[in-house]
Amino acid sequence: MEFDAVILAGGRSSRLGGVPKSGLEYDGATLLERALQAARGARAAVVVGPPQQGLRPGTLTAREDPPFAGPAAAIAAGLAALAGRPAAPGSAAETAPWTLVLACDMPHARDAVAVLIRELEGSPGAEGAMAISADGRRQPLLGLYSTAALEREVAAAHDSGGLVNASVFGLLARLELLPVPVPSGSTDDVDTWEDAAALGIDGPRRTS
Structure with missing residues (x-):
């Protein structure tokens, strides 16, 4: 399955005292590095958030407008960056038919991505697959969605008031x-230091 990836790394981390989640470390890698590893099969990846250090070559970056406008606005910014990326010499830049949306604060998300791909490949006609946790909660920021459907809903949202602080569930509500x-x-994600400890x-990684 061909997919691009939108990695969300732009929240305020208010319950972490403003410490960016992307720079927290788990098993020798930052949470952002682990999110990019979870998206390793992506044709192209964009990190949406403030400037990040040490991104691997070819990783795109974007920022939601205005900053801290929420994950729905960040998804839109990521889609725009993927659509506008430069083409390789002699070819046209095209977005992949599917887009992985992944928040950077789930250190074990890689375990879910393969499952989402497998289930979606076996379900023609679906417009995406959303992760459901072991306790039955929907997690829209760990999902694989039709790029065309996401772009359609982003355009509709802009026509009806925009995506600043909008609900991600609302953005995805009309998708099958x-x-x-x-x-x-x-x-499992990290919202508090208690979550991190658990x-x-x-x-954050210390630099010399």
């Missing part, structure tokens, strides 16, 4: 989505 149960723990996540 598969609810996909994913491995236990793969949707997951064994360390503070």
Whole structure:
């Protein structure tokens, strides 16, 4: 399956005292590095958020407008960056038919991505697959969605008031989505230092 990836890394981290989640470390890698690893099969990847250090070559960057406008606005910014990326010499830049949307604060998300791909490949006609946690919660920021459908809904949202602080569930409401149960723990995220401690996540990487 061909897909691009939109990695969301632009929240305020208010319950972490403003410490960016993307720079927290788990098992020797930052959460942003782990999110990019989870999206390793992507044809192109864009990180939406403030400037990041150490991104691998070819990784695109974008910023939601205005900054901290929420994940729905960040998804729109990521889609725009993917659509506007330069083409390789002698070819036209085209977005992949599917887009992985992934928040950077789920250290075990990689365990879910393969499941989403498998279920979506076996379900022609679906417009996407959304992760369902072991306790039954929907996680829209770990999902694989039709690029055309996302672009359609982003355009509709702009026509009806925009996406600043808009609901991601609202953005996705009209898509025909598969609810996909994913491995236990793969949707666990970091909102507080208590969450970080429970997951064994360390503070930001120290630089000399």
